[in-house]
Amino acid sequence: MTQVIYDGTYEGWLTAVFEIYEFKFQDIVFAKKEASAVLLFAENHFVVTDVSKANRVLKGLKQRLSSEGFEGIYKAFLSDVNQIEEIMFRFTKYVLSSSINVEEDFGNSDVWELRRATRLTRKEAHRMEAFVRFKLTKDQLYYAIIEPDCDVLPLIESHFKKRYADQRWLIYDVKRKYGIYYDLENVSTIELQFNTKSNSANHLTEICDEKEEFFQNLWRCYFSSVNIESRKNMKLHIQHMPKRYWKHMIEKIPETK
């Protein structure tokens, strides 16, 4: 067994795929950044990310997949599901070994598992486009905190850039400790220390625009006014708006006063 250790980036993983073919490794497992202590008897292979190797793998995949299928692999990578690198590798092997496009061979379990991961990421990216709640600071920055299961920031960047072209905004993923920031021109990736206890009344008055709390309350007022009590269906409510997102959604956070 060979443990392939890469830097955790998509390019790193692609480089790893190239080297697995190059060195004809059999029976592989992937590890991010450091070797897993559980695998006592595995040989370790350290991958140094190499853009030209990564591009050659990408080129091979691009030739054999539709653009949707091609992007699907990247989205699967962002899903962070258990053993996703191995699923991606098995899928890649199948794609590269076939002369025709196999992405719709849904009877094949590697195709199916990859698709499931892709869908998970896509679904959560869509949800984050919906559930992000911006707060306005005193210096006119709209900021939002999110905590998704999948690493969706790279996928939602262009959506927010197009939509909020005339306001500065920041969306910060506390789980992965990085954010995307739009400065009215470009979107850049940033890392910073963020105070997550940002829902307290003090915090709101300290850093937020004077109208911010009022708008939050208006939104809460709206949210409760549109509910029809005689149609109440909490199961459906939670199915659409899972509880794990609530702690960052204004309408689900009680008023601070």
Add this chain to the structure above:
Amino acid sequence: MVNERVMEKLGILADAAKYDVSCSSALSKRENKDKGLGNAKGYGICHAFTEDGRCVSLLKILLTNHCIFDCAYCVSRKSNDVKRAAFTVQEVVDLTIGFYRRNYIEGLFLSSGIFDNADYTMERLVRIAKKLRLEENFNGYIHLKAIPGASDELLKQAGIYADRLSVNVEMPTEQSLKLLAPDKNHKDVIKPMEYLKNEIAGYKEEKKLNYKAPLFAPAGQSTQMVIGATKESDLEILGMADYFYQQMNMKRVYYSGYVPISYDNRLPAIGTPVPIIRENRLYQADWLIRYYGFNVNEIVGLNQPNLDLDIDPKLGWALHNLNQFPVDINTADLELIKRIPGIGYLSAKKIVAARQFKKLFPEDLRKLGIAYSRAKYFLAFATPFQMQKDLTSIQIKDQILNLQKSKYKNDFSNQLALFN
């Protein structure tokens, strides 16, 4: 601009607008221009869900709940003793922008009680949309209610600034409308619909010649019917819907299960349950007509004017048409596969794609996410599918109902719920 008084108005005017069920924010391609605010996407985004499970994608409010009409089914009717309020044009603009910038909403759904007269009301709705577009450079979604009786000129203005327009037909038949809304008649509703249909068609023609032609209600028009307030059958309701889809090119017809709000003896009493299952069945039937190639008469007919409440309309159709089955999913046309209960539109497409690679087995179908336990009664007898015994439609129905843990099961139980 937005002050404390607005909070109270918002409570009143959002509450009064909530019975309008339209919430879609899809189908408009209004792109952000000149670094403005907003970008209406081709697909809708539900930003939140109410505790009753409905999508919140638009700020849905009335401009005012003052109304000169006295429609029995409406909370804002003249004779109802409720608190009245009215927004100013600027307040609606500020609320929309404030909410949109915080990513609470996709845009604005603006309706109104009729105050003074139709044109006076419509003119204000248009002024809000115009201000949002021209002064705020807002490219989010705007849905305006077209007020019956408003002049063509105002409707045209509305179409220029809004993404979608709707006139609610309210009642499926003229008799019920006369009974519950003596001030209204179907003709007043059909007239603006027809005008909008023609304008929208004209815009589409122009667009073909000149892709820069200014937008006119790019997301089309929709309407809504209240169901369960009066005695219409599903045949009448779906027939009316079909008329709107065929003759008016409607994008959507919404069905709103009547929520009892009044002691008026023309209407179901307060405490009568909202016909949620029936509403759901109507939406399912509506989908079958729009996306699955079914004809209205295949789903409801004179011999069976109402949809089954205990099973969905596709299963209902299949049980009445067992002679069309079994279907061999390894060879059948897509259109036929779509008609198999338990197999949805997307799954049918996946089946057709996947079978090019290999013959599909039952476990492949399960993997594709198909409700196999339901579909199996309608699948080909040839291998690899197991032989199903020759069952009658009643036997199949019983087996499927027993299999599924229907969320509505309690509603159909013959046993009395003793401990409720």
